[in-house]
Amino acid sequence: MIYTVTLNPSIDYVVNMNQLTEGAVNRVNTEHFYAGGKGINVSQILNQHEIDNIALGFISGFTGDFIQSSLHEKGIKTDFIQLKEGYSRINMKVKTLSDETEINGSGPKISNEEIEKLYQKLDGLTSEDTLVLAGSIPASLPDDFYEQIMKYVAPKQVKVIVDATKNLLLNVLKYQPFLIKPNHHEIAEMFNVTISSTEDLLHYGNQLKEMGAQNVLISMGGDGAILISETGEIYRSNVPKGTVKNSVGAGDSMVAGFIAGYQKDASYEEALRLGAASGSATAFSSDVATRGYIDELVSQINVTKL
Ligand SMILES: Nc1ncnc2c1ncn2[C@@H]1O[C@H](COP(=O)(O)OP(=O)(O)OP(=O)(O)O)[C@@H](O)[C@H]1O
Numbered sequence: 509m510i511y512t513v514t515l516n517p518s519i520d521y522v523v524n525m526n527q528l529t530e531g532a533v534n535r536v537n538t539e540h541f542y543a544g545g546k547g548i549n550v551s552q553i554l555n556q557h558e559i560d561n562i563a564l565g566f567i568s569g570f571t572g573d574f575i576q577s578s579l580h581e582k583g584i585k586t587d588f589i590q591l592k593e594g595y596s597r598i599n600m601k602v603k604t605l606s607d608e609t610e611i612n613g614s615g616p617k618i619s620n621e622e623i624e625k626l627y628q629k630l631d632g633l634t635s636e637d638t639l640v641l642a643g644s645i646p647a648s649l650p651d652d653f654y655e656q657i658m659k660y661v662a663p664k665q666v667k668v669i670v671d672a673t674k675n676l677l678l679n680v681l682k683y684q685p686f687l688i689k690p691n692h693h694e695i696a697e698m699f700n701v702t703i704s705s706t707e708d709l710l711h712y713g714n715q716l717k718e719m720g721a722q723n724v725l726i727s728m729g730g731d732g733a734i735l736i737s738e739t740g741e742i743y744r745s746n747v748p749k750g751t752v753k754n755s756v757g758a759g760d761s762m763v764a765g766f767i768a769g770y771q772k773d774a775s776y777e778e779a780l781r782l783g784a785a786s787g788s789a790t791a792f793s794s795d796v797a798t799r800g801y802i803d804e805l806v807s808q809i810n811v812t813k814l
């Protein structure tokens with residue numbers, strides 16, 4: 509079974525407007541509410557690929573109810589821990605003619621007792637299971653929470669995938685995650701360098717591998733993605749034609765597509781192809797992508813070996 513963990517789920521309030529003016533009353537052209545959070549997005553796209561999975565994490569309040577019910581309406585299995593206090597956050601995503609701006613909430617406080625409940629859910633995991641840890645760690649949890657989880661499940665040899673930024677990611681590498689998916693900006697930030705070529709990306713991507721990651725998938729938004737596989741092969745994917753509607757969740761969709769492609773026949777090439785199609789299909793949709801659209805884009809994805 510695949511378990512996704514979203515420590516800080518959200519309602520993504522996605523609005524479109526011509527322009528955003530600071531210090532003024534702005535009015536939107538369109539507005540949509542979606543269940544969000546990186547692990548939850550991974551679950552949604554896995555579901556589109558008909559891959560059985562369960563979304564774990566913490567929810568609370570009326571916003572938490574919305575998140576849970578909208579996932580259930582889409583047929584996504586959840587096993588969230590209901591927090592006693594607070595509200596799941598609302599993350600505002602503003603798409604204008606020229607930009608995308610995000611204002612992400614901080615989320616509710618999580619008590620030690622509630623953290624314990626998450627560990628109890630992880631107790632049943634085995635080497636047959638995959639755990640996806642994705643997204644930021646809420647302020648009420650320790651910064652090394654992903655590390656703690658990975659240490660906890662390490663004896664069970666669970667396959668772990670981590671999509672997180674900076675130190676959160678660097679610190680888990682010693683537990684040899686099966687896959688990490690930084691984007692090119694995150695790589696530059698992690699190593700405090702300027703990336704100006706594919707060679708630079710490969711250099712730092714290989715360093716992440718040497719530090720413990722089995723597979724390193726580097727996404728580059730509209731410039732596609734590069735995979736450094738555990739066997740040392742390097743693949744690059746292009747992006748298909750389309751118009752970006754809302755790129756929020758493209759990275760999460762890529763992770764889910766990668767898992768789906770890899771599950772087919774353990775081919776990294778196929779994993780990257782389906783990952784790239786899933787990422788772009790979400791970038792070209794207002795919500796996360798549908799299977800129909802992903803399938804439509806797959807034929808436009810070229811994966812080349814570098
Ligand atoms: N503008 C775009 N046009 C086409 N494809 C895109 C675009 N943006 C993203 N994608 C696809 O989605 C993949 C992941 O996108 P990106 O690199 O933006 O991830 P990310 O930074 O983790 O995104 P997010 O945090 O918004 O989920 C890309 O490698 C590409 O395949």
Ligand SMILES: O=P(O)(O)OC[C@@]1(O)O[C@H](CO)[C@@H](O)[C@@H]1O
Nearest residue numbers: 544545546599612643644756757
């Ligand atoms: O605040 P975090 O946890 O870093 O990111 C949360 C978030 O921006 O990530 C998803 C897109 O990747 C959205 O659905 C969600 O709002």
